[in-house]
Amino acid sequence: xxxxxxxxxxxxxxxxxxxxxxxxxxxxxxxxxxxxxxxxxxxxxxxxxxxxxxxxxxxxxxxxxxxxxxxxxxxxxxxxxxxxxxxxxxxxxxxxxxxxxxxxxxxxxxxxxxxxxxxxxxxxxxxxxxxxxxxxxxxxxxxxxxxxxxxxxxxxxxxxxxxxxxxxxxxxxxxxxxxxxxxxxxxxxxxxxxxxxxxxxxxxxxxxxxxxxxxxxxxxxxxxxxxxxxxxxxxxxxxxxxxxxxxxxxxxxxxxxxxxxxxxxxxxxxxxxxxxxxxxxxxxxxxxxxxxxxx
Amino acid sequence: xxxxxxxxxxxxxxxxxxxxxxxxxxxxxxxxxxxxxxxxxxxxxxxxxxxxxxxxxxxxxxxxxxxxxxxxxxxxxxxxxxxxxxxxxxxxxxxxxxxxxxxxxxxxxxxxxxxxxxxxxxxxxxxxxxxxxxxxxxxxxxxxxxxxxxxxxxxxxxxxxxxxxxxxxxxxxxxxxxxxxxxxxxxxxxxxxxxxxxxxxxxxxxxxxxxxxxxxxxxxxxxxxxxxxxxxxxxxxxxxxxxxxxxxxxxxxxxxxxxxxxxxxxxxxxxxxxxxxxxxxxxxxxxxxxxxxxxxxxxxxxxxxxxxxxxxxxxxxxxxxx
Numbered sequence: 134x135x136x137x138x139x140x141x142x143x144x145x146x147x148x149x150x151x152x153x154x155x156x157x158x159x160x161x162x163x164x165x166x167x168x169x170x171x172x173x174x175x176x177x178x179x180x181x182x183x184x185x186x187x188x189x190x191x192x193x194x195x196x197x198x199x200x201x202x203x204x205x206x207x208x209x210x211x212x213x214x215x216x217x218x219x220x221x222x223x224x225x226x227x228x229x230x231x232x233x234x235x236x237x238x239x240x241x242x243x244x245x246x247x248x249x250x251x252x253x254x255x256x257x258x259x260x261x262x263x264x265x266x267x268x269x270x271x272x273x274x275x276x277x278x279x280x281x282x283x284x285x286x287x288x289x290x291x292x293x294x295x296x297x298x299x300x301x302x303x304x305x306x307x308x309x310x311x312x313x314x315x316x317x318x319x320x321x322x323x324x325x326x327x328x329x330x331x332x333x334x335x336x337x338x339x340x341x342x343x344x345x346x347x348x349x350x351x352x353x354x355x356x357x358x359x360x361x362x363x364x365x366x367x368x369x370x371x372x373x374x375x376x377x378x379x380x381x382x383x384x385x386x387x388x389x390x391x392x393x394x395x396x397x398x399x400x401x402x403x404x405x406x407x408x409x410x411x412x413x414x415x416x417x418x419x420x421x422x423x424x425x426x427x428x
Numbered sequence: 429x430x431x432x433x434x435x436x437x438x439x440x441x442x443x444x445x446x447x448x449x450x451x452x453x454x455x456x457x458x459x460x461x462x463x464x465x466x467x468x469x470x471x472x473x474x475x476x477x478x479x480x481x482x483x484x485x486x487x488x489x490x491x492x493x494x495x496x497x498x499x500x501x502x503x504x505x506x507x508x509x510x511x512x513x514x515x516x517x518x519x520x521x522x523x524x525x526x527x528x529x530x531x532x533x534x535x536x537x538x539x540x541x542x543x544x545x546x547x548x549x550x551x552x553x554x555x556x557x558x559x560x561x562x563x564x565x566x567x568x569x570x571x572x573x574x575x576x577x578x579x580x581x582x583x584x585x586x587x588x589x590x591x592x593x594x595x596x597x598x599x600x601x602x603x604x605x606x607x608x609x610x611x612x613x614x615x616x617x618x619x620x621x622x623x624x625x626x627x628x629x630x631x632x633x634x635x636x637x638x639x640x641x642x643x644x645x646x647x648x649x650x651x652x653x654x655x656x657x658x659x660x661x662x663x664x665x666x667x668x669x670x671x672x673x674x675x676x677x678x679x680x681x682x683x684x685x686x687x688x689x690x691x692x693x694x695x696x697x698x699x700x701x702x703x704x705x706x707x708x709x710x711x712x713x714x715x716x717x718x719x720x721x722x723x724x725x726x727x728x729x730x731x732x733x734x735x736x737x738x739x740x741x742x743x744x745x746x747x748x749x750x
Contacts, residue, residue: 402562
């Protein structure tokens with residue numbers, strides 16, 4: 134059954150790639166759920182995380198988990214600062230102005246990185262030895278296990294956090310009705326800061342994972358990854374956390390399957406083609422609920 | 429005076445004299461200005477034409493589109509193929525570029541305009557990416573290597589004349605029945621469909637006209653740079669055009685003109701900063717949005733302002749007397 138084995142192999146590859154997209158998509162969807170804004174700078178935060186991981190890894194004293202944690206922490210701070218400086222003053226104005234501000238931030242971050250680290254693609258140092266496990270007839274690399282494992286762990290803890298913690302409940306309340314939540318004593322500014330911190334942290338972790346997986350880090354890597362993750366968030370139903378996970382996995386799997394059937398030149402188009410098709414039949418995404426419009 | 433302006437014959441005459449004046453004036457500018465400044469002027473004009481198209485879609489009709497570069501690339505490639513492979517005259521090539529982009533605008537518009545808000549935005553973005561990947565893999569466009577050997581036929585007077593035509597067409601359209609319907613859709617889609625406006629029709633109309641403008645702009649672009657490749661028309665390009673209209677003030681034609689001038693000239697003015705140029709450009713976008721959240725000309729309707737200055741004082745006083 135060579136075809137089935139090949140399929141299993143591609144599923145594993147797709148799962149690893151999809152986990153990375155899902156992590157970034159979570160950031161998009163959480164921010165959207167709470168303040169209804171598309172944070173176009175997420176791709177760049179992802180890139181920043183990858184560089185932070187790279188710099189930490191190059192110090193030689195650090196193992197992969199410390200690099201991951203360090204990068205996550207740096208991007209969390211970055212996310213909160215960006216929200217504070219570029220988005221908070223625009224919270225009451227039109228959503229498009231916030232969008233342009235986000236685009237300005239993303240220009241700023243990527244060109245800053247070009248200035249600091251140069252425009253070239255950099256390899257990632259080997260943080261741990263790559264081993265290949267053979268399960269039955271298909272193989273899984275230890276990188277893939279780490280990526281899927283870390284991503285799964287992060288998503289699970291996010292889920293627990295949002296469902297059971299006090300802050301998580303405040304976040305869900307803000308997503309439903311910001312004014313009502315603030316009347317109930319929820320500190321909206323804090324909730325939004327925390328949302329940005331978590332979302333950016335996830336994107337930063339995804340950046341390190343992507344750096345390890347593709348062994349390539351460059352200042353413009355955030356653009357396409359960000360767009361695909363955004364597509365994943367919308368595909369799953371923007372504002373829905375499980376939707377972002379499913380959307381990310383679907384986009385990752387489609388891309389890998391596209392490569393498998395020998396259409397790798399079109400692999401960047403696959404994600405979007407699937408997205409448009411799904412939206413035509415289910416305009417609010419896979420997990421999204423159709424909002425009833427009050428007239 | 430107002431009655432006189434409403435006469436179509438007067439309007440046509442005014443339009444023609446404006447065109448003549450532009451052609452003549454820009455010819456003079458063309459002769460006395462340095463090629464460097466002229467090239468910047470050329471790109472201001474091209475960006476203005478495309479931005480006016482997007483302004484109709486996003487600013488007037490309220491449909492956020494993140495795929496304007498796709499229509500631009502379709503126009504650019506179509507016109508390049510027309511003039512290089514089929515040896516058609518330059519202006520015919522520009523027209524073909526516009527028409528084919530318009531055709532695709534309609535085809536894309538039908539299914540995607542059922543979506544609203546951010547879903548529409550991501551669908552148009554996805555469409556643009558698909559178009560870019562398609563151009564990268566097509567033989568006739570020479571794929572990723574790029575389309576070479578286009579004649580540099582675009583001149584400053586031609587661009588300026590087309591830009592003025594576009595401005596006039598947009599002003600005229602905005603004050604027509606169709607334009608008012610589009611504005612109504614932006615303000616409240618449900619309400620406007622309830623009063624009998626065929627929202628799908630007008631949205632597709634806006635999309636088609638906007639795509640036409642983008643196609644013409646793309647054609648002019650191709651015949652300026654003489655070399656085009658799919659990466660010229662990435663997401664970045666769509667964002668550039670969107671920034672022009674949001675920074676200028678959504679839905680405002682004078683705003684779009686100012687936005688096109690500021691954002692096209694800014695990278696050139698910032699050139700002495702060399703490596704820090706794009707960093708400052710990004711900061712500039714953020715700062716302008718924070719201090720003018722509705723754009724430079726947001727909430728300012730020049731036509732109304734002029735009218736108010738010219739005619740309104742009397743009426744207002746009359747109202748006070750009552």
